[in-house]
Amino acid sequence: xxxxxxxxxxxxxxxxxxxxxxxxxxxxxxxxxxxxxxxxxxxxxxxxxxxxxxxxxxxxxxxxxxxxxxxxxxxxxxxxxxxxxxxxxxxxxxxxxxxxxxxxxxxxxxxxxxxxxxxxxxxxxxxxxxxxxxxxxxxxxxxxxxxxxxxxxxxxxxxxxxxxxxxxxxxxxxxxxxxxxxxxxxxxxxxxxxxxxxxxxxxxxxxxxxxxxxxxxxxxxxxxxxxxxxxxxxxxxxxxxxxxxxxxxxxxxx
Amino acid sequence: xxxxxxxxxxxxxxxxxxxxxxxxxxxxxxxxxxxxxxxxxxxxxxxxxxxxxxxxxxxxxxxxxxxxxxxxxxxxxxxxxxxxxxxxxxxxxxxxxxxxxxxxxxxxxxxxxxxxxxxxxxxxxxxxxxxxxxxxxxxxxxxxxxxxxxxxxxxxxxxxxxxxxxxxxxxxxxxxxxxxxxxxxxxxxxxxxxxxxxxxxxxxxxxxxxxxxxxxxxxxxxxxxxxxxxxxxxxxxxxxxxxxxxxxxxxxxx
DNA sequence: ATAATAGTGTCTCTCAGACACTATACC
DNA sequence: GGTATAGTGTCTGAGAGACACTATTAT
Numbered sequence: 001x002x003x004x005x006x007x008x009x010x011x012x013x014x015x016x017x018x019x020x021x022x023x024x025x026x027x028x029x030x031x032x033x034x035x036x037x038x039x040x041x042x043x044x045x046x047x048x049x050x051x052x053x054x055x056x057x058x059x060x061x062x063x064x065x066x067x068x069x070x071x072x073x074x075x076x077x078x079x080x081x082x083x084x085x086x087x088x089x090x091x092x093x094x095x096x097x098x099x100x101x102x103x104x105x106x107x108x109x110x111x112x113x114x115x116x117x118x119x120x121x122x123x124x125x126x127x128x129x130x131x132x133x134x135x136x137x138x139x140x141x142x143x144x145x146x147x148x149x150x151x152x153x154x155x156x157x158x159x160x161x162x163x164x165x166x167x168x169x170x171x172x173x174x175x176x177x178x179x180x181x182x183x184x185x186x187x188x189x190x191x192x193x194x195x196x197x198x199x200x201x202x203x204x205x206x207x208x209x210x211x212x213x214x215x216x217x218x219x220x221x222x223x224x225x226x227x228x229x230x231x232x233x234x235x236x237x238x239x240x241x242x243x244x245x246x247x248x249x250x251x252x253x254x
Numbered sequence: 255x256x257x258x259x260x261x262x263x264x265x266x267x268x269x270x271x272x273x274x275x276x277x278x279x280x281x282x283x284x285x286x287x288x289x290x291x292x293x294x295x296x297x298x299x300x301x302x303x304x305x306x307x308x309x310x311x312x313x314x315x316x317x318x319x320x321x322x323x324x325x326x327x328x329x330x331x332x333x334x335x336x337x338x339x340x341x342x343x344x345x346x347x348x349x350x351x352x353x354x355x356x357x358x359x360x361x362x363x364x365x366x367x368x369x370x371x372x373x374x375x376x377x378x379x380x381x382x383x384x385x386x387x388x389x390x391x392x393x394x395x396x397x398x399x400x401x402x403x404x405x406x407x408x409x410x411x412x413x414x415x416x417x418x419x420x421x422x423x424x425x426x427x428x429x430x431x432x433x434x435x436x437x438x439x440x441x442x443x444x445x446x447x448x449x450x451x452x453x454x455x456x457x458x459x460x461x462x463x464x465x466x467x468x469x470x471x472x473x474x475x476x477x478x479x480x481x482x483x484x485x486x487x488x489x490x491x492x493x494x495x496x497x498x499x500x501x502x503x504x505x506x507x508x
Numbered sequence: 509a510t511a512a513t514a515g516t517g518t519c520t521c522t523c524a525g526a527c528a529c530t531a532t533a534c535c
Numbered sequence: 536g537g538t539a540t541a542g543t544g545t546c547t548g549a550g551a552g553a554c555a556c557t558a559t560t561a562t
Contacts (some may be wrong), residue, residue: 025322026280029363030354068279068361072352096350096365098326100284107322109283109365111350201515217551219515224550234560240512241559453540471524473542478523488533494539495532515558531541535557 027098027107031075032063032167034094034112034174035084038191038207039119043139045171046122047082047153047161051133054104055164059153061171062134063110065102076113084134085125090113090190095173102166113173116190137161141175141210148176175208182208186227189248195231197243199221281352281361286421288348288366288428289338292445292461293373297393299425300338300376300408301415305387306380307359309418313407316362316388316427319440330367339379339390344444345369349427356420364419368428370444391415395429395464402430429462436462440481443502449485451497452476 002050032120035046047059062083066075072093080086091113091140098109122136140152140160152160163171181187188204222228228246289300301313316337320329326347334340345367352363376390394406394414404422406414417425435441442458456472476482482500489496 024282024284024319027320027322028278028280029283066352066363068281069354071354072350072363093350095347096326098320098365100323100325109320109326109363110458111352111363117547150277197514214552216515221551237561238513239561241514241561243514369545451541468525470526470542475524491534493534495534495541497541509562511560511562513559516556518553518555520551520553521550522544524547526545528543528545530543533538533540534538535538535558 007066008185015089020079027109029066030063030070030108030110031066031079032061032110032112032170033076033091034082034114034116034171035077035080035086035089035117035122036114036178036191037117037122037136038204039136040138041203042207043175044119044122044136045139045153045174046134047137047163047167048083048134050164057162058162058164059137059167061112061167066111072111075111076115080115081095082220086115086117086121089115089117090187091167094170094177097166097170099166110169110170112173114177116178116187118191118193120193139170139171139175144210146176146180148172151175178208179210184251189227195233195245195247197235198228201228235247245249274379281363283320284317284362285320285326285333286315286366286424287333287338288315288368288425289334289340289343289371289376289433290368290389290428290445291371291373291376292458293390294392295457295461297395297429297461298373298376298390299407299409299428300388301391301421302337302388304418305438312416312418313391313421314418315366316419318320320365322376326365329365330369334369338481340369340371340375340418343371343375344441345371348431351420351424353420364424366424366427368431370432370441372445374447382464393425393429397425398464400430400434402426405429432462433464440502440504444479449487449501450494451489451499452482453497455482455500 034140037044044064048062050056050058050060062079064075064079064083066072070078076091076093077087080089080091092115094112094114096109096111100107102108102110137153137155140154142152143149149172151171152168153163153171155161178187182205188201189206191204192200198219201222202213202215205218206213227249229249231245231247233245235245279287291298300316302316304310304312304314316333318329318333318337321472324332327345330345330347331341334343334345346369348368349365350363350365354361356364362418383440391407391409394408396406397403403426405425406422407417407425409415432441436459442455445458446454452473455476456467456469459472460467483503485499485501487499489499
């Protein structure tokens, strides 16, 4: 090690020792997770009714503050495990929301994530922790394509639930991102069980895109890309000719 | 106003008055801006040599801490004005980087932005504030398509500059995002002056994508989409047949 | 047998790449 | 006139939509 390098490191150590992290005011940083599933031909997410102020009695995404020693990804995973009871789920960072007044308590910057999960898993996780108050709710997207904008969450009667903070915007950003990504990334598979028919996959795509797709060219496009592999099995008891079941090519057979 | 609503608001006010924002440790939040321009057939960005610890003598993106009363977008704009001397530039949020150890001082979460600017503007801004130490440097992208990964910044001799913190990752994310967005968003125009030839636009696209494009089908694709309008003017003094100059259809003629 | 969906074959349309050809300003 | 690039016309191949047709299972 050169003398130059040694003195440079000593300089840095001295600097760090003298650095006072508390000298500037700092915001709180949270993660919020948009958990998306496809069920009954539509998009659903998981929301919890807030029992405390602020935004008491409004519906909010599962979230939590980022610990000082965990990465953002780790915080999102922790929220999924602790608040929803889900692990090993496809999760990606979405966008960071940081309006100064988005939370009335104090400055809270929220790093939003989205996660994709098959309906059966979400159902099980949601039922197992019903006490936490999280409920699966249907999304109503009021725009076409990738226009973007806030998205409503509907209760069982089809009325829009009151959402906390800017969570309608976060939901909208999640839908926009997933729609855009569907074209070139194999994200449909994260929303399906290991074995699925091409019809299942098409319904997932249609739910994400919010429009009907051509049955024949969808089939050909998916098969031509080689992303799915036939399992040789067929669905049973469907009331008509049973479809071949496929699996995602990068996922080992069950 | 109902009695219920009144008491709910009183409850929230009491809650907020009692809320102690300092009870949990909080990270610092910064914005870093990847300023991208196309020049000489390649991608360039603006970096400054750090004069202080940490990462002294390494090269860093222009950035700064987020003030408590400004939005993230406003912080990015402020960095562009104060540190680079640029205003009214196409700017979008890129990604948020939050590894616990990315900055040795303390926990710093960085919300990265990218901005697109035409080379003449950047040259002027960079020259006018040469004292700040920001320099335009060429980017070398070591991967094809949208594979992603860190990106090198080269000095005048073509050697990679030592970059501060995780800024090589941030640069990589910016290139990846711009490559992906080029297909469906009219971002090429932000990198060109008001009037430009289709050749200029193609060179911008080629620099972003890192590969050559077919001249004829590029021309047709751009014209068919109706994104550009002929100005009726032609370039002069180019040593060969002068091309028609176009302008972006959504931008008024100069 | 009927209903209902799975799955195939084929035609057309659009679009991108390839390539040949003409056009035009500067030297 | 030579050179370099602008710009056009046309062919081809890939891929998506449309549609007719056959296949197969449950009832």
